Amino acid sequence: MSMRTLRWSRPAMLAIVLAITYHNIAHASVILMDESRRVRSSGSVSSVTSLETWSVEERSPGDFGNFNFEVNETRSAGSNVSSSRGFLQSSITGNLFSATGMANASAGVNETRGNTSVNGNGLSEFAVTFQVLEPTIFNLDGFLAFDPMFGSPRGSATITLLSDSFTGANFRLSFGTSSAFGDFSQNVMVAGLLEPNTYTLRAFASSSADAFSLNSTQDGRASFDVNLALHSAAVPLPAAAWTFGLALTMLAGFRVRRVKT
Amino acid sequence: MGYSGQAHRWTTRLFLIICLCLLHSAVYAAAILVTDNRLVNSQGNVSSQTTTQTWTVEERSPGNFGTFDFMVDETRTAGTNAASSNASLTSNITDSLFTANASAGSSSILNESGNPSRSSSSGRASFEATFQILTPTTFDLTGNLSFLKGAGSSRGGATLSLFNGCCSNTFSISLGNSSVFNDFSQNIQLSGLLDPDTYTLRAQASVNADNFSVGSPESGTAAFDFNFVLGSNGAAVAPVPVPAAVWLFGSAIGLLGWMRRRVDQS
Numbered sequence: 001m002s003m004r005t006l007r008w009s010r011p012a013m014l015a016i017v018l019a020i021t022y023h024n025i026a027h028a029s030v031i032l033m034d035e036s037r038r039v040r041s042s043g044s045v046s047s048v049t050s051l052e053t054w055s056v057e058e059r060s061p062g063d064f065g066n067f068n069f070e071v072n073e074t075r076s077a078g079s080n081v082s083s084s085r086g087f088l089q090s091s092i093t094g095n096l097f098s099a100t101g102m103a104n105a106s107a108g109v110n111e112t113r114g115n116t117s118v119n120g121n122g123l124s125e126f127a128v129t130f131q132v133l134e135p136t137i138f139n140l141d142g143f144l145a146f147d148p149m150f151g152s153p154r155g156s157a158t159i160t161l162l163s164d165s166f167t168g169a170n171f172r173l174s175f176g177t178s179s180a181f182g183d184f185s186q187n188v189m190v191a192g193l194l195e196p197n198t199y200t201l202r203a204f205a206s207s208s209a210d211a212f213s214l215n216s217t218q219d220g221r222a223s224f225d226v227n228l229a230l231h232s233a234a235v236p237l238p239a240a241a242w243t244f245g246l247a248l249t250m251l252a253g254f255r256v257r258r259v260k261t
Numbered sequence: 262m263g264y265s266g267q268a269h270r271w272t273t274r275l276f277l278i279i280c281l282c283l284l285h286s287a288v289y290a291a292a293i294l295v296t297d298n299r300l301v302n303s304q305g306n307v308s309s310q311t312t313t314q315t316w317t318v319e320e321r322s323p324g325n326f327g328t329f330d331f332m333v334d335e336t337r338t339a340g341t342n343a344a345s346s347n348a349s350l351t352s353n354i355t356d357s358l359f360t361a362n363a364s365a366g367s368s369s370i371l372n373e374s375g376n377p378s379r380s381s382s383s384g385r386a387s388f389e390a391t392f393q394i395l396t397p398t399t400f401d402l403t404g405n406l407s408f409l410k411g412a413g414s415s416r417g418g419a420t421l422s423l424f425n426g427c428c429s430n431t432f433s434i435s436l437g438n439s440s441v442f443n444d445f446s447q448n449i450q451l452s453g454l455l456d457p458d459t460y461t462l463r464a465q466a467s468v469n470a471d472n473f474s475v476g477s478p479e480s481g482t483a484a485f486d487f488n489f490v491l492g493s494n495g496a497a498v499a500p501v502p503v504p505a506a507v508w509l510f511g512s513a514i515g516l517l518g519w520m521r522r523r524v525d526q527s
């Protein structure tokens with residue numbers, strides 16, 4: 001091996017080793033397994049002479065990454081009107097999952113006869129299933145809210161992080177409510193350690209507005225905002241790792257100088 | 262005047278002390294302890310062709326928080342059949358720190374057959390504390406849950422949960438498994454923020470050993486161990502306090518007191 005090759009191969013090898021070490025200590029071993037993201041608008045509206053129902057749903061293709069979608073539909077029958085909206089802006093990468101979802105629904109009855117029913121249902125859902133291969137630190141923060149603007153609509157806004165097992169240890173974090181009639185908002189801030197297992201992070205918002213009586217309006221808005229960051233539990237050893245790396249670099253430097261001389 | 266010099270100094274000092282107390286209450290907000298329900302329980306029954314013995318022995322905390330350290334350990338025999346169960350709990354509840362270490366075990370053996378021969382036992386240790394949080398407060402929860410199946414097909418488990426009692430803003434952490442037939446061990450390391458509300462921290466370890474078949478003993482041990490700290494270093498600290506305002510206010514008061522003292526001295 002020539003002197004020139006020797007001079008360059010050692011630092012190069014050292015750089016590779018350091019890069020691999022850094023990668024191992026800085027990044028969590030997480031395998032993305034499954035995802036389910038969708039937005040939906042559905043409802044029905046009827047008048048004395050007409051009836052309309054609809055359901056429009058957009059789903060993610062299941063390839064992780066970004067999924068940003070909105071469905072927003074309004075239907076009318078006579079002077080009755082109903083609308084619903086589902087909105088989701090989300091991203092799934094190897095160690096960071098984030099999503100903002102909104103679900104709105106409104107219904108207004110301006111004419112009635114017989115079984116007139118006007119309703120709208122908005123939905124936004126974010127779910128990702130992942131496998132953790134080594135103890136992993138997580139940081140989960142988010143915000144949940146439901147705002148009944150008019151009337152008495154129903155809604156839900158939840159965030160869950162679950163690992164269920166019939167035979168072993170369960171891990172269940174659950175926030176928000178699946179059936180809200182009144183105003184609510186909730187901050188979520190939890191951090192901790194995930195043991196090796198399969199976990200599902202799910203955030204869900206829905207809003208339903210049903211109007212039956214003449215001149216009544218229902219309007220509700222639910223939303224979620226969630227961020228889950230995963231880091232290897234080995235991260236708290238940076239001082240040791242960097243000192244080790246520095247010592248190796250210095251040793252290599254001395255060696256190169258000695259080879260030069 | 263004799264009053265204005267010394268008395269004024271003392272008034273200023275008293276005022277400063279009151280300010281410090283107010284500062285302390287602004288920064289440190291301890292939880293209000295609401296209820297305490299801790300117990301250890303041993304129960305079972307063992308019977309042979311001619312004898313039946315059943316028992317329930319339970320020790321409960323008096324509900325006044327603080328420490329509760331208890332153990333129950335019972336064994337009964339009927340002929341050559343035997344059953345035993347035990348539970349122990351070492352725990353402490355203060356307004357900013359809950360700790361508990363518990364185990365529960367049970368075993369049973371059936372040496373005689375024929376109706377109504379039976380040997381069954383269960384041990385249970387339970388910790389429950391309800392507390393109220395008045396300001397947003399950080400928490401740190403660390404611990405371990407485990408179930409170790411000994412002989413036969415005993416079942417048991419250990420769980421830990423933290424949840425609020427409110428209607429819409431559900432906060433729920435649920436860990437462990439209450440009923441499994443295999444070994445498990447789960448480490449707990451969680452921290453976060455509790456919004457003002459009433460919360461319950463509950464942990465339970467239980468084991469059941471039911472024996473119907475002759476010659477196959479059953480046994481198991483479940484355990485939980487946790488530390489729950491409200492706020493940093495055992496003091497419930499509002500995570501977003503009012504440091505700027507409070508410290509500015511405190512320093513201004515201190516400066517005023519010092520200036521006043523200088524004026525008095527001169």
